[in-house]
Amino acid sequence: MNHRPLLLALAVGAAALTLAACQKEPSPADSPAAGTATPSETADQFVARVNAEYKAMYPEMTSAQWLSSTYINDDSERVAAKANERWLTVLNGWITQAAAFDGQPMSEDSKRAIHLLKLMTSMPAPRDPAKLAELTRIASRMEGAYGAGKYCTDDADPASCRQLGDLEQVLARSRDYTLQLDAWQGWHSTTKPMRADYQRFVGLVNEGAKEMGFADAGQMWRSGYDMPPEQIGPETDRLWEQVKPMYEQLHCYARTKLDTTYGKDKAEVDGGLIAAHLLGNMWQQDWSNLWDQLEPYPGAGSLDITAALEKQYQTNLSGALAKAGGNGASAEAQFKAQREAELRTAKQMTERAQDFYVSLGMPALPKSYWDKTQFIKPLDRNVVCHASAWDMNMDGDVRTKMCIKPNEETFTTIYHELGHIYYDLAYNPLPPLFQGGANDGFHEAIGDTIVLAMTPQYLNSIGLVDKPQESREATINAQMRMALSGVSFLPFGLMIDRWRWGVFDGSITPDHYNQAWWDLKAKYQGVAPASARGEEFFDPGAKYHVPGNTPYTRYFLARILQFQFYKGLCDAAGYTGPLHQCSFYGNKEAGQKFWAMLSKGASQPWQATLKEITGGDKLDAGPMIEYFSPVNEWLKQQNQGQMCGWQVPAATAAAKPAAAAPAAH
Numbered sequence: 001m002n003h004r005p006l007l008l009a010l011a012v013g014a015a016a017l018t019l020a021a022c023q024k025e026p027s028p029a030d031s032p033a034a035g036t037a038t039p040s041e042t043a044d045q046f047v048a049r050v051n052a053e054y055k056a057m058y059p060e061m062t063s064a065q066w067l068s069s070t071y072i073n074d075d076s077e078r079v080a081a082k083a084n085e086r087w088l089t090v091l092n093g094w095i096t097q098a099a100a101f102d103g104q105p106m107s108e109d110s111k112r113a114i115h116l117l118k119l120m121t122s123m124p125a126p127r128d129p130a131k132l133a134e135l136t137r138i139a140s141r142m143e144g145a146y147g148a149g150k151y152c153t154d155d156a157d158p159a160s161c162r163q164l165g166d167l168e169q170v171l172a173r174s175r176d177y178t179l180q181l182d183a184w185q186g187w188h189s190t191t192k193p194m195r196a197d198y199q200r201f202v203g204l205v206n207e208g209a210k211e212m213g214f215a216d217a218g219q220m221w222r223s224g225y226d227m228p229p230e231q232i233g234p235e236t237d238r239l240w241e242q243v244k245p246m247y248e249q250l251h252c253y254a255r256t257k258l259d260t261t262y263g264k265d266k267a268e269v270d271g272g273l274i275a276a277h278l279l280g281n282m283w284q285q286d287w288s289n290l291w292d293q294l295e296p297y298p299g300a301g302s303l304d305i306t307a308a309l310e311k312q313y314q315t316n317l318s319g320a321l322a323k324a325g326g327n328g329a330s331a332e333a334q335f336k337a338q339r340e341a342e343l344r345t346a347k348q349m350t351e352r353a354q355d356f357y358v359s360l361g362m363p364a365l366p367k368s369y370w371d372k373t374q375f376i377k378p379l380d381r382n383v384v385c386h387a388s389a390w391d392m393n394m395d396g397d398v399r400t401k402m403c404i405k406p407n408e409e410t411f412t413t414i415y416h417e418l419g420h421i422y423y424d425l426a427y428n429p430l431p432p433l434f435q436g437g438a439n440d441g442f443h444e445a446i447g448d449t450i451v452l453a454m455t456p457q458y459l460n461s462i463g464l465v466d467k468p469q470e471s472r473e474a475t476i477n478a479q480m481r482m483a484l485s486g487v488s489f490l491p492f493g494l495m496i497d498r499w500r501w502g503v504f505d506g507s508i509t510p511d512h513y514n515q516a517w518w519d520l521k522a523k524y525q526g527v528a529p530a531s532a533r534g535e536e537f538f539d540p541g542a543k544y545h546v547p548g549n550t551p552y553t554r555y556f557l558a559r560i561l562q563f564q565f566y567k568g569l570c571d572a573a574g575y576t577g578p579l580h581q582c583s584f585y586g587n588k589e590a591g592q593k594f595w596a597m598l599s600k601g602a603s604q605p606w607q608a609t610l611k612e613i614t615g616g617d618k619l620d621a622g623p624m625i626e627y628f629s630p631v632n633e634w635l636k637q638q639n640q641g642q643m644c645g646w647q648v649p650a651a652t653a654a655a656k657p658a659a660a661a662p663a664a665h
Helices: 043-070 074-101 108-118 129-148 164-173 177-189 194-211 217-221 229-262 288-294 305-324 331-359 367-372 408-427 440-452 456-461 472-505 510-525 553-572 588-600 606-614 622-627 629-638 650-655 657-664
Strands: 273-275 388-391 398-401
Touching (some): 043 129, 043 388, 043 398, 074 129, 164 177, 164 288, 194 472, 194 510, 217 472, 229 288, 229 472, 229 553, 229 622, 229 629, 305 331, 331 408, 367 398, 388 408, 398 408, 408 440, 440 553, 472 510, 472 553, 472 629, 553 606, 553 622, 588 606, 622 629
Antiparallel strands (some): 388 398
């Protein structure tokens, strides 16, 4: 979600497609073994060698990517591109060598390791060295362009320029239709120059995927789920059909409220679609910022986490200012005090999140985490603020990269990111090729499972909010808060890869990139742009995971899995009440079960790992529907008499039927 990448943009992920290409390694010249298989080598010996070489080269790759994300400039971009180039060259060498063992006797572990090896990057590179180098340059350039993107209302005045964070604040806080539209259009205009790069990028990764034996890069992505790739489309459609009625109720309620705020003529676009810039989020994937308009019972069970965190910041600021000399301090000293307070608050928020994991019996984060993490946005350089979690060396050097603000959204994001970190720490003892999520959805679901356990009672127990009210109104309010981030996200979690699968397989052609994007947004999310978005725009590039090439189906799966995990852990803790009231904070039995699952990494099919924590080996949205049943029933009552649902404009739908085709993959 806009805060939930796995590792990095070009991510490095040992299992499935978890991360995508940030790995870095010595050139083949540095490592003679990397380029050639030893004739006498068995498959098991080959896998052991790859594991050793991979672990040895890993820290250099991740360091290059870390620098390019935390010091955005031409130099770091060049270093990251060369690191990726070397990594992909070695990876291609290993994949070529692995083919020699097809059909040969080997252990089950080696068979799985070789399969995962082929899926280790979501950016399959052509073998041609010139094309491989071009691919890594384009990838670094697109990520850099996203991180440095600025919308300027006056090109001659740098003060008129705003980056994504500032523009997001307008959508979140302003209720001025025109200002919101300007901020939304402004960010989406920054990605126009990316279109040609992306088109070339698609051609190059498809070439790489074909050389590895896949039809295209999309099929390769869908091959990381321990099931035939052609089943992934229907399987995610099945899950979507389970949750779609719940989303439609939330959409209907939100639309009615927005009609009241802005007028139906402005809030809606053709046939009941909601204007994209009014949902409080740049991509309409999380509607939490509409709380002021959508709160069911104003003030009931109020949990103003943001106010509590801002108060904590103000306390830190007062202390820092007093140390600096109080009101008589110089402007510079006051500014330094402000920065000190921001950093202290960010670290306190992170310590609070760590405490939840430790309460389950998990280890405290290593000292290096606190020394090396990016907690707040630096003043002196461009950085990618998009939150991410990093395992730098498969051996305990873990970090997060965030631009923490004292608000509820960032607070829950920290709990999410630490889920990645604890997964990394749990599977670090495994061979490197098994160091990854059971599937990529697992990695995203870990921290989100903890977020579900951040109940009002938990927040009160840690002193963040007052003792919560016990009432139906308070329950509905709490559920609505969760639904505005959890349920609103579901169709977005599907449509990004539906678009990319179509782009990769050619059913969405470059001259229809933008139209197909909005066709899918209309079909799944029920949203539309308030103004025409022709092919001169490249709106997909305005979402980090597209230029960053991070597969997105994982986030949809994670939304389903987190409720399955949550229910499994609540059962392990012996909890018997309504599911939405369960918190397993401090429960060592639940913690033990969780850690055991995390420790398996990618060493076995995800179905077996899922069964260990939930008792079943199938993906199922049932626990999610059970969790949200109170607010879902309430929404149905509120929506009585309303025409819920929406029409996908016939002209758009008919213009390019292939745009929706990826759903059938």
